[in-house]
Amino acid sequence: MWADNQQREPRTDQPDGPRRRATIHDVARLAGVSRQTVSRAVNDKGEIDPATKERVLEAARLLDYRPSRFARGLVRKGAVTAGLVIPDLMNPFFPEVAAGVLEAAEQRGWQVVVWDSRTDDTREREALDVLSHQADAVVGYFRNEDDILARHLGGVPLVLLERGPQQTRFAAVGIDAAAGLEQGIAHLVRAGHRRIGMLDGDRRDVPGPRREAFLAEIRRHGLSVDESWVVMCPEHSVAGGEAGMARLLDSRPEVTAVFGFNDLIAIGAMRAARRAGRRVPDDLAVMGFDGLSLGELVEPALTTLHLDKRQLGRLAVEQVARLRAGEGPLNGADAWVRPELVVRGSA
Amino acid sequence: MWADNQQREPRTDQPDGPRRRATIHDVARLAGVSRQTVSRAVNDKGEIDPATKERVLEAARLLDYRPSRFARGLVRKGAVTAGLVIPDLMNPFFPEVAAGVLEAAEQRGWQVVVWDSRTDDTREREALDVLSHQADAVVGYFRNEDDILARHLGGVPLVLLERGPQQTRFAAVGIDAAAGLEQGIAHLVRAGHRRIGMLDGDRRDVPGPRREAFLAEIRRHGLSVDESWVVMCPEHSVAGGEAGMARLLDSRPEVTAVFGFNDLIAIGAMRAARRAGRRVPDDLAVMGFDGLSLGELVEPALTTLHLDKRQLGRLAVEQVARLRAGEGPLNGADAWVRPELVVRGSA
């Protein structure tokens, strides 16, 4: 039976290009000990002579030896890596969600590899193609349909952000848009508004929960509304909101209040309205959704449906944990974050 | 010579707790083929009968089989993971840097695992303790000294953000604060200001590049300045800036212009000044540093020394690449990002 020591003398005469990384075996040879001893020294276990330990460490230093995380992971179980897919790091909303994910992951001793999909379906799939190989679970925002996601997931557990159980077969953490809009529209109606528009961020043909909740509340209050009161903002940014508001003022100049898909869009609406000569909130009330701290800095400060974004991220990690434990995901109210109306100057 | 097939029948009768994950071997057994065939099916190489392939994939599905990323990484080289350590995800500056890192990393096919150190020295070290085992290189913001970093790095390459070569023995990507402040102070002086204060973010005892550049420029213009004109904002946030400005107005009520360590602090300064009854920019000019898009939304819009934050991130990744290639890091102007004065309403 060959000792594998003897079998191992490959490409030692290679013109070391990017220089093959030293292995435990190289260190062992240089220090004149066995691999096992090197392992003991490096991971400073006991049961090793201080002298040899020092000799080994010196050799390791010399060779710039670092244990392979792959070999190590193979034999020591327990290193968990989660993938996080975010649509747009420039939108302050998502870093805050990410902070929640990182926080919860760290507490469990997990690592998080982050991808920015830039709200691009193709990039979402690419992210999954990679993460399905390199992560033990994925959480994030996705526009692709369930089937497509599943195809690129290769069996890796997925937790969707801002999706209700009705809208996906994957585990999810949602936002209770209905509960939010109920407070929001009630506030506007209470203030006397009857002609309320919306700057939506979803696609015209696939109304999201926010638009549906908006329309439902408007109708519940007996106000008239049709598609002409909802304009699309594909951009999800201040600029997108400005453009959208300009169009809304064009098609529905009689509007007295607008609800923005998110705070960025709402802030854009404020700016566009002002530029069009309307004062906020006197001539036009503006309400946002998200509760970015940014909203407190603009003038007037933004009234908004505030969301606990960190909690969203934390919940997502909890869902992942349940999936991994085979417990079945959280459902119902436990997997939802409820917005809370924060009234400031703009409405 | 034993076929290792036969040697492998361990703990098959375990009361599978968190259920041992299926291996390629399990799939092979269930499908009645060799592991090699499973491998071919899963990685869809050619040279496999479509029928058996389907049978294998079915078995894999049944067992919820996913190849171990460790075993795979062991045999296929090339999967690079970089660690990114950020002080505060809530400060819009850092997500933008992160975006640059992610972008550049993705182009190279690398992954990035992110840590939020919350500007905490202890957490920085903890991050390194983990990342030194799980990442092939680390880039980020660190307050710990070189020696400490090295100790927790275990030989993993490190690229420091916002440090000049003079200030560290590690590879670094810096910001040319001097070039920025030269423009900034010149602008203020040109506007007639002679009593200029600073809201600094660094520690009183260890002046950072921004403060040093600030003092140098002030002196270069022959203006008088001493420590009483510089107040500390440990917070690096709007609130921190508000508090700092209040203190500055207290100790130096004659101030006519302030330079903020970053845009957040500068915005806080504007708010505090206004609250104290001073108009911006008429009674007090305010200049920021960073060029956050947030600065365009406040009123008046913030004059600032704008930085290409994505570029900062991209450069950091490039430094990592050079380190890995053994090329020695970029130095001098190539590893620096230069601020650019953007004049808006506040100064």
Add this chain to the structure above:
DNA sequence: TTGTACGCGTTATCAT
């Protein structure tokens, strides 16, 4: 088309 026999770099177990 399918299977055999290693090797990847590390740690754990059991001797010595």
Add this chain to the structure above:
DNA sequence: ATGATAACGCGTACAA
């Protein structure tokens, strides 16, 4: 205190 040997799970020449 140190070393030999066997896993860990997967990919891959090479043989069949």
